Amino acid sequence: MSSKLSSMSSTNLSFISLESGDTAAQAKSTGAGFGALGTRSAPMSIVREAARRLIYRMGVLSLYHRVRNRRTLTVVAFHRILRRGDPRWETALPPWTLFEDTFDDCLEFFKRHYKVATLDDVKASIKATRPLPSRSLLVTFDDGFADNLNYALPLLRKHRLSATIFISSNVVGCEERLWTEDLLWAFTTGQIGQRELCGLNTLLFGDKAGGPDDPNLIWNIVRRGPELDQAQVHAALSKLQIDLHRIVLQRQMLTHDEIAELAANAISIGAHGKTHTALPFASDVAAELSSPRAALADIVAAHGQHSIDALSFLHGAYTPNIVEQALAAGYTLLFTSETELSVLKNGFLSNPVIGRLDVDDRRIAPAGKFRPDVLATSLFTAARRARPAPHRALRDHDRRIGLREVPIAPQTGDQGVGGRTVCYRSGAESIDATT
Secondary structure (H helix, E strand, O other): OHHHHHHHOOOOOHHHOOOOHHHHHHHHOOOHHHOOOOOOOHHHHHHHHHHHHHHHHOOHHHHHHHHHOOOEEEEEEEOEEEOOOOHHHHHOOHHHEEEHHHHHHHHHHHHHHOEEOOHHHHHHHHOOOOOOOOOEEEEEEEEOEOHHHHHHHHHHHHOOOOOEEEEOHHHOOOOOOOHHHHHHHHHHOOOOOHHHHHHHHHHHHOOOOOOOOOOOHHHHHHHHHHHOOHHHHHHHHHHOOOOOOOOOOOOOEOOHHHHHHHHHOOOEEEEOOOOOOOHHHOOOHHHHHHHHHHHHHHHHHHHOOOOOOEEEOHHHOOOHHHHHHHHHOOOOEEEOOOOEEEEOEOOEOOOOEEOOEEOOHHHHOHHHOOOHHHHHHHHHOOEEEOOOOHHHHHHHHHHHHOOOEOOOOOEEOOOOOOEEEEEEEEOOEEEEEOO
């Protein structure tokens, strides 16, 4: 029996990793801006879906997970949690928004299949002071939306679980979300076209490359735009007669007091940059790293969190030099959007750079019904990576990719739970980044 169990850890379950036909159709219907799943033959989709449901119900997937992932850390990434009927849902971005009841189901799933860790547990592992338990999982959120307090916190308390929220310091207390998110929503709903984006890109950045048919234009603006002066942005939008219909109904972002309330309820707070600009594009990387540490530390200090030393890379984008800068700035954990599990050695992490798997409501709850088999397949079969120690990792990374940037349109991958885009590529090597 033991030899059979050992062999399971290397078994390839890719035949069940493809998304079901109905999920693919639903993802496709959300618009070209999010990168739809490709269509597959109906008979094959039915077979794959039936096989996945069966092996999950029989416990085969769970057994596979218990053996294969017993020495891994899984980190899942969320952004927004909303209740059905909340007016904010209408303008929320589907890939990064879950219904409240789906999140409830996710937390129950995590409790069943993992040992849910805290950020302090992960810090202790990287410092080699306390090992993580077998099949550890960390729950994280990006951006700092107010609904994290409204809906996520009550459910986390219900399940007696903790989470980490990474916050961009410039958005604290804002009634509106980032203008780039309103732009992305307007683009994906067809209110703004490629020609308008082309003109906006040229006015903001003086970049005429690509033209109106370039699918990367929206992502170029989304990644680079947050740090721009608001007067410059307003002037460019006015010149092109673009009305973003800025969304202010029900405040979008967490306030100072709400962050303090989260910290008082055992929610760890981390940094997500200053302006939410992707760090490789930021004009002042040092400020993007230092400002949130100072601003957020002042808020959480009274609630037992003495420093802000975990960072989530904006849009998942980073370079080896940025990793070195972040570590020098005082961060001990750096979270990416690479869809991978971190391999532990005797319960300890060997590298502070940690991958995460994005959770997409459209995939795990098509038609509003939670699909634990889809979530299980995505998490349990995700790629595992044992990163070398930092200095060696940075040298290897420099040699592999040569820091040559090749942004491409967002593509939805079969592995992991969310979409992804390649930010850096050289040959077969790439770094994945989820917006």
